[in-house]
Amino acid sequence: MIRAGIVGATGYTGVELVRILSGHPDVTLTVMTSTQYVGKEMAEIYPALRQVVQQPLEAFDPDRVGDRADVVFTALPHKLPMEIVPGLLDRGVKVIDLSADFRFKDPVLYERFYQPHTAPGLLEEAVYGLAEVFPEQVASARLVGNPGCYPTCALLPLIPLIQTGLIDSRGIIIDAKSGVSGAGRAPSLKTLFCEVAESFKPYNVGVHRHTPEMEAVLSRVAGRPVHITFVPHLVPMSRGMMATLYAPLKKDAGLGAVARAFQEFYGEKPFIRLMGQGGIPDTLNVRGTNFCDIGFVLDPDANRIILMSAIDNLVKGAAGQAVQNMNLMCGLDEKAGLSGVPYSL
Amino acid sequence: MIRAGIVGATGYTGVELVRILSGHPDVTLTVMTSTQYVGKEMAEIYPALRQVVQQPLEAFDPDRVGDRADVVFTALPHKLPMEIVPGLLDRGVKVIDLSADFRFKDPVLYERFYQPHTAPGLLEEAVYGLAEVFPEQVASARLVGNPGCYPTCALLPLIPLIQTGLIDSRGIIIDAKSGVSGAGRAPSLKTLFCEVAESFKPYNVGVHRHTPEMEAVLSRVAGRPVHITFVPHLVPMSRGMMATLYAPLKKDAGLGAVARAFQEFYGEKPFIRLMGQGGIPDTLNVRGTNFCDIGFVLDPDANRIILMSAIDNLVKGAAGQAVQNMNLMCGLDEKAGLSGVPYSL
Amino acid sequence: MIRAGIVGATGYTGVELVRILSGHPDVTLTVMTSTQYVGKEMAEIYPALRQVVQQPLEAFDPDRVGDRADVVFTALPHKLPMEIVPGLLDRGVKVIDLSADFRFKDPVLYERFYQPHTAPGLLEEAVYGLAEVFPEQVASARLVGNPGCYPTCALLPLIPLIQTGLIDSRGIIIDAKSGVSGAGRAPSLKTLFCEVAESFKPYNVGVHRHTPEMEAVLSRVAGRPVHITFVPHLVPMSRGMMATLYAPLKKDAGLGAVARAFQEFYGEKPFIRLMGQGGIPDTLNVRGTNFCDIGFVLDPDANRIILMSAIDNLVKGAAGQAVQNMNLMCGLDEKAGLSGVPYSL
């Protein structure tokens, strides 16, 4: 059994990790930390877990975590992970960080959008944990920077077409929509029920910090700088994320080539469900799962491909992909702990 | 492996059975029938199940079902099950019926609220599948009438207090609230999104057909006729059911006795989570689970006990309890297939 | 034109007052105060009001308010109003307070559930602003304590039956349900979208501070102490409140007498819509309006009357009733400013 720890177990991403790891057949969840709720049971914060998860929350201590875990998930706001991850690695623990701290190769880029990086020496080693795209690198990693939810949702449909050169990497537009849980559990006016219900709105237009993350990965895949136009929106629902992407199809490319590219990249991938030409994803269909559903439609008059991609922002967009990465890092079945039968409503 | 079949797999209760049975470690789901969708895959109706449940839907045929299943769940509107259940039993199959057809001992009572019963000879044999209350009877049953969602939610908190005589069986009020999925998947004006959002309302006040079902069971438990006042309400949410129950506490009874009664009845029951005095259930905490969370508060001035009980109407109120009954009938662990870690949002 | 002021204009009740008074044909909204947003326009806090309400928010100053307003609405958390209301009255202003500070005749009762009262001398004079029940007292009042939302919703259906002696004032149960806006606009974990969606739950069971408010009014109307059992619940919707009330019908009373009592009390009242025997209110039908819809059903076996009452908690349960009271106090048409045609969805 793999011994797993969660640093920051009480946010929405943390509790999703608790859920998945508690049901994982090859994992023992040995330690869960919290700043705010030390000594309490998870069920005091999330009563859904009564009689299911009964272990108390602890204060973070690198030795105590390092001794008791083989792999640690850091589910903290950015800035905190880079302070503790080096110490965890030193203690021989594998780390999957769910913040932005280890998603960038280039500290300058990170620092432009976040703050000074205190562990820049680890960036080169850290693997960007987009599990379907970089599986070998993840498998041999000590440290994984788990992708953001928007990047996961947008990069998965884009990369096959970028890498095969079927779309023009100039002219990519990502119109993305997220459920409210993406904003986290800290009380905030913006996520109050009465402010969100019957409200649909864009936010952080042109300035969202997932933009450089996506551009960096796409540029790496394309082998040249890629710019994207990215507009996120908030949807009045708890979970779910949809990206509608628009890109110019290359002249000689056609729908068949697009379908083949997806098939080659993802035909064997258990968590990508290809819906093909005309296939329309729906966030409800991936709710609570690690699936990414992808469909596409051609606008023939503009020779523009419309890609549609749906994930659960807390699962494939965070905790689920993190566990998928752990599975790869620990030599487990990629699907282990992630194959519950989906709810249909 | 137990071979299980579902007759009527495409309603909300049916698909919930598909979900649970597909993930059940001791069950092979061998046959799923539908009237409307013969030949289709479940995933064509519920795309959440793509690449997960791939077996085609079949027309119902008693021989084909009888040959391939050890236990059959009939998830059909009332009236249909009583027409096919006798044939299934004749073929040696155990049956769990999720309609009202086999919930009543007395055909006259059934016929007053439903229609003429065409298999009254089976009513005596049929076991009312309130799994925590009648486990032995269920275990030896050939035919189980699975309780309605409201009866499950209301009877579980009431029965320990009725049976121990702690409450006066006259004067029971059940104010219950259900999510919209309880109304099923047939298109209807009443369950359109725009008619339900921002709407909270009572319905079928004083005439809901779950009233006689509850009264019959309570009368049986109390050993004398019990009347209840029952008002169901519709809540703008998909899943979940809450019953708030009011009953006069007997003079010599106190909170300690109430707590003890619950502990004795349910202390060892895996799906009842006792929250004790002041414990407040929430439908969100049982969503997608087979749990029934129960709390209570005393109004000392009126010497009235307030019981609160939450379930997921589709799980403990339907498909989950049906599988729990199957587990008991087939000698499996009562929790088998029903112990997924809950989602907290 | 009546000059009106709002002290505390930026909470949910405050903005509802702004909405109603800005559209009131006989009122000029001359002053709006805020602590947090002094100098800003309402539209900066509530962009729905852009180009509609353009007056800036001011700090509260009793002289500046007293000079410019004939009537002032205090929409502040309890404790604050009792500190400023005496000064406003001294300046010749009529006051409608939307907190609990002036709802109780008995300071001892207030102090048991709130805190020491700093203006107890005004309690005798203050009129409880249940507009349909105490219209003459309101009309001649200088100071009105505007009822709480739950008391409004529950007292309106109860009072005619209490006063005519048709129900037994012992044995009243109020099972009430409120939309989330009742909890106000201050950021709080409990009212985050993800904590409320798909959640239905009781809260403050047996200890809600609206209980003594209701009991005091009912006792006054009944001429003897009345105790109620009150359980509020939170519904996943923004606005709306439903009370389902249960009371023993007196032996000689019948449905006809109940219907007549309602007709006599409310037949001429413009904001009470009597739905009669079997009439089922729905919060959606009163959303955004000052209506209170009332229906009832008899449970003949228990000789118990079931009353159902729906209001919009922010309108009839707060700002709308406050304006109705202002209309009465200022000799205006009771309906002025409150007769917009309802939305049906």
Next chain:
Amino acid sequence: MIRAGIVGATGYTGVELVRILSGHPDVTLTVMTSTQYVGKEMAEIYPALRQVVQQPLEAFDPDRVGDRADVVFTALPHKLPMEIVPGLLDRGVKVIDLSADFRFKDPVLYERFYQPHTAPGLLEEAVYGLAEVFPEQVASARLVGNPGCYPTCALLPLIPLIQTGLIDSRGIIIDAKSGVSGAGRAPSLKTLFCEVAESFKPYNVGVHRHTPEMEAVLSRVAGRPVHITFVPHLVPMSRGMMATLYAPLKKDAGLGAVARAFQEFYGEKPFIRLMGQGGIPDTLNVRGTNFCDIGFVLDPDANRIILMSAIDNLVKGAAGQAVQNMNLMCGLDEKAGLSGVPYSL
């Protein structure tokens, strides 16, 4: 007083017309027709209107309607209006049709996406009722084809930039999102609460019939054929529509020119609220109103302008704009009946 009639008063658009016209200071609503509910009161179908709208619904008869109305709103599914509108016009009535039947100048275009047109002779005369763009034509029209909801939401922000040549009319992408009421009131699986809640999805991608409507108007304004890529999505909310539009800015154009174009076109228009550079509309802020809120952001790296536009699909996207058109046609104040103070939640 203008005498107004509504043919098809009981759909969601119909009842919204009833709401607005019942509160319109210069209008008497003289006749409302229905096929399904002849003889009933509106309040029997929409109980929110109890004691507010009490006139009975009638069967449609051209003489009876023609005699009693000066202006008629036809709120019917397409195909029906073109059958009755000629007869209404013959009787001297002005007509505002809310279907697609009179939105196209070219019957061939209409017939490609709908069905054979039975009154093609009226298409030349019919005015496309985008009130801010074609006010003079509307003012002198006998027959107005009221724009679709998506076209209204998308054309309003696009037209000033197309007409001033600030954007390249090739390369326009419209990513639009609608609340569920846009799908109407007919019971349908797709609009059931449980199918919509927690679901966000595209639909009719590349084949929505509002595409040719928008292209026809844009081509007319641009003076050359304009193609758009249009993807509508369904949002789990009752009302509201957001369009996020992407267009290449011409080289010499800048943010200042964009702001000026909007100011020139809409600076004096009462229902357009310009939010300027960085302004972010929100459907909640226009809910129940006739406003269209418009903001924009530049993506400087791509020299692409991002336009954002929010309306209430039932008001500015249907009934509200229809009444605005009536006001123009009848020489009334454009704002009459449409200036209720907005709700903020």
